[in-house]
Amino acid sequence: MTELNNLWLTETIRLREEHAGPLDDLEANRLARSAGGDLPTRIQRRALWLAERDGMTSALKHWLQGARLALLVLAILAVVSGAGLAFAALGDGQVSVNVFWALGSLLGLNLILLLSWALGLVFAGEHGATLGRLWLWLSEKLARDAKAAQLAPALLLLLQRHKLNRWAVGVLVNSLWLLAMLSALAILLTLMATRRYGFVWETTLLSADTFVAMTQALGALPSLLGFNVPTVEMIRASGDTALNIESARQAWATWLVGVLVVYGVLPRLLLALFCLWRWKTGQASLRLDLNLPGYAQLRERLMPTSERLGISDAAPDQLHRVESAVSELHSEGALLVAIELDEQRPWPPSLPKSVSNAGILDSRESRNKLLEQLSRFPPARLAIACDPRRSPDRGSLALIAELARNASATRVWLLQAPTGEALDAERLGDWHTALQQLELPFADCAPMNWLETGHD
Structure with missing residues (x-):
């Protein structure tokens, strides 16, 4: 069990007692007191004992299995979606490829959602909620454990209290989009390697100079990584018809791949790594909030100022197998x-x-x-x-x-x-x-x- 899982189960037990009333915890409290430690340690020991007794520990394992399956389903959808973007951008090779329509197909939705994610991160902190809720919903459905229904709300409350939910969802969102962009890049390279494509640009309102400037501006960063940029003559000539020159086709293809890598793959990769770093560092600061009513009322029971005697709780409905905890x-x-x-x-x-x-x-x-x-x-x-x-x-x-x-x-x-x-x-x-x-x-x-x- 990791420290996050321990805190997660502790929060789950708190929510359960908050909604359903106090649990039969006489033995759990006694064992926590006898083990010693500070109050958060005793609260965790009590909660873990209750979670093991009431089946919440096994429910957590089922939920994590469901979460992995849900992540696999989303990953497959991301790969299929990325492949679909590449096919939509290039087509079947029978007609010339409009380079800016292809670029919009490959990067348009990605950049719009990336901007939405960034704005949500800065102003609301609740970005990616839809994809995050979808993952939580799928995790719960695939867990197939009725007790697992209490785990997702407890995890959300625990992470929101420490503002870690934004980074957890950030890792999920950016990693899935990175997978989609890599899938699109792989299919793009495969199609270009097996089919002959011609590239054109078309416009009614804009001038040729505008397209020259846009192409060179978009290709500036990729050129630093070694990707080719079509020359001014190639760009102007591609406005009339697709050039039947091998070097022109290769230049446009390399430019398109470079723009996808620099503006599609690399931002998602860097953001996924950044969110993962914030998530890892934030986990070290996770603590129980002892001011919450559910924890505050345990102070006297787990760290009493004076010894108190008496049994006030009823016996459990089900007797469990006896396993001595004493060596x-x-x-x-x-x-x-x-x-x-x-x-x-x-x-x-x-x-x-x-x-x-x-x-x-x-x-x-x-x-x-x-x-x-x-x-x-x-x-x-x-x-x-x-x-x-x-x-x-x-x-x-x-x-x-x-x-x-x-x-x-x-x-x-x-x-x-x-x-x-x-x-x-x-x-x-x-x-x-x-x-x-x-x-x-x-x-x-x-x-x-x-x-x-x-x-x-």
Whole structure:
């Protein structure tokens, strides 16, 4: 993940919470606090955890795939359009080519849109919006992920806040036009190499001197790069009919290619490189705007002035597979904890000296306090005792999963029923099914030997 993608996902999570309300972020906040760092770093860690949990990370990958496909489609359209300009300029060779009509076909639309782009850059800063929106629309359609719909608005807001959207769109617009001009140049050279063209100019209102001056003025810059310019005699003679002189045809062809290169290809190339440079340098300045309401209200939760206890959010609708985020190198010791045991059951059992007792989790305060401790001092082995007479409700399973993520290894101890009482077989089966979905090992006997030594 690049820094831009991290900020992008963070902004997406902010927009999602702004429109749909706060997410279930208790564990995300706790992990962000335990990882440390400044506030922007903690906000990003929280957002990335939520994005991974809720599928936004995979949606971003789908969106980027769609964006590449959309870019490929636009590139193909640019190549086809450039080829069409060249064919329209030269024709089939059966009639003489009007040099200024050909020049207008090759460069007219390009120069008009280039001027529009430049004016928009100077006065509005929102140039190329149509092509940019087309690319975003195609990217979203090709992504084929409903969650990807939230990504494009987040990216636009992030870039607009730092005025980078103009350079991103500038790279897109100028690169596509550069591709079109290169395609037109390639087809132009191919047609000139395989067909015989004659070149003329025609006018009713203008004099021959005007066309001589225009031709020489347009050819001044190309001549510096080695392109030929027709002589005054060739220009005047081409006003009557296409010259059947090989040198005249070559001079006009070289002049036309040179004008296309200098006024069509090079400006788009230089502008694309300039926009790319501004985009690259601007990316280094991308930061979260901590004054936004969505980020400002996270300050106390991620960098609290005092420790606050309590769980206020409901358990998630779907339990996720447990994958411990704790390595064996950063964990030590063994811990036994029980979840919601009644007063009739004696607790704790006799424990070896190397095993610590975390008590019974029967309130929000006790749960949150233990989770905070585990985030700082994760155990190497954790045993969770549960009463299988209770149903494996969503909240209990979510708590077991969260506890397991904070230990190197976890086992669940399904306690035996008190003397004279039998366990409900169906309810016990529900426990087995739920724990198998979490991929946690469980047993109905005390795992004391495992807790003490790490072996059964």
